[in-house]
Amino acid sequence: MHAPGRFRARRLGPGAQAPRWARRPRVAGVRGWLALLGAALAVAAVCAVAVLRPWGAPEPVAPVAVAEGNAAVAASVPPAPLVLEEGARVLVFGDSWVYGSAATVPTLGFAYRLADELGVETVVDGVRGSGYLKPGLDGPAYGERIAALDPALDPDLIVVEGSINDRRLYPAGYRNAVTAAWDALEARYPDAAIVILGPSPQVLPVESPTSSIDTELAELAAARGWWYISPIAEGWITAANYLEVIDTGPIGRDHPSTDGHAYLAARVADAIEAMELQPAIVADAPHDEDPVAP
Incomplete structure (x- = not known):
């Protein structure tokens, strides 16, 4: 068991780099923008087809539920923000x-x-x-x-x-x-x-x-x-x-x-x-x- 202390967030100092797992690749350059433009046009085309052909539109999907005991409960309940006070x-x-x-x-x-x-x-x-x-x-x-x-x-x-x-x-x-x-x-x-x-x-x-x-x-x-x-x-x-x-x-x-x-x-x-x-x-x-x- 360890002595209590204050919950503290570790912050990066000047010039420090984020840990490797926190880095994210960036999309840059003409190719990246062309790819995004192409994806947007594809989505627009699908939407247009769905409007013209309503029978091809997807059916609404009911919320997923999982069984717990004999009751069905919602599969996703947003968790509350976590709060740890001093000496937690x-x-x-x-x-x-x-x-x-x-x-x-x-x-x-x-x-x-x-x-x-x-x-x-x-x-x-x-x-x-x-x-x-x-x-x-x-x-x-x-x-x-x-x-x-x-x-x-x-x-x-x-x-x-x-x-x-x-x-x-x-x-x-x-x-x-x-x-x-x-x-x-x-x-x-x-x-x-x-x-x-x-x-x-x-x-x-x-x-x-x-x-x-x-x-x-x-x-x-x-x-x-x-x-x-x-x-x-x-x-x-x-x-x-x-x-x-x-x-x-x-x-x-x-x-x-x-x-x-x-x-x-x-x-x-x-x-x-x-x-x-x-x-x-x-x-x-x-x-x-x-x-x-x-």
């Missing part, structure tokens, strides 16, 4: 990646490093080999572990990570196990904000069940209005940096190295800080600050 307590819950496996010492794992990255107090609860379905080496599956959490912990934020350990058991019973675990977590800490951190690829290419788990967790989190972080969708671990992040040796066994944990801590911190910067969505908000009377 953050519970980081997950598997061996949260435990700090393959770091020189577990306390150099990404979950522990978040305390310094974010300037908060962290409480780390990682069990190697565990998942929503799979019991771990040092404890049971997520649901039983959540039931054993101390109600007096009272975290301000909970980050639930993982889990690739369910990939060989997926999909039988997975959605029910996730739903039950998240219901229990909400009931135990009703005042805490919850962020779901999806599985990170331990091997490349990403295994198909791992990708499916990521997609399903994203849908379930969106249905609850929770923030979801997808290291897979955001390309945190690629062929370009895989060996810098993952220790493939007999000790590391495809877990993040010490440097890899430092990298993941920075990425998670960046994602959490971005959530705090998101504007709140207000229903029926006026479009103009100074509306003109008729």
Whole structure:
């Protein structure tokens, strides 16, 4: 556990460059503009055809819903902006990646490093080999572990990570196990904000069940209005940096190295800080600050 501090955004100093993952290619030059013009003309042509041939226009698509228990809930509920006050307590819950496996010492794992990255107090609860379905080496599956959490912990934020350990058991019973675990977590800490951190690829290419788990967790989190972080969708671990992040040796066994944990801590911190910067969505908000009377 780390001492509390102030939530702070890391800002770039004069002359500093943004991290590699924050850079975006720019479209420039005549070819880029010609490509955009061509795309615009193509869209205009399709619209014209749809007007002249209404039978070819697409049918309205109903909002997608996912089943949770016996009820259908909206598949996308905008999450509220994240607010972490000074001295915030953050519970980081997950598997061996949260435990700090393959770091020189577990306390150099990404979950522990978040305390310094974010300037908060962290409480780390990682069990190697565990998942929503799979019991771990040092404890049971997520649901039983959540039931054993101390109600007096009272975290301000909970980050639930993982889990690739369910990939060989997926999909039988997975959605029910996730739903039950998240219901229990909400009931135990009703005042805490919850962020779901999806599985990170331990091997490349990403295994198909791992990708499916990521997609399903994203849908379930969106249905609850929770923030979801997808290291897979955001390309945190690629062929370009895989060996810098993952220790493939007999000790590391495809877990993040010490440097890899430092990298993941920075990425998670960046994602959490971005959530705090998101504007709140207000229903029926006026479009103009100074509306003109008729």
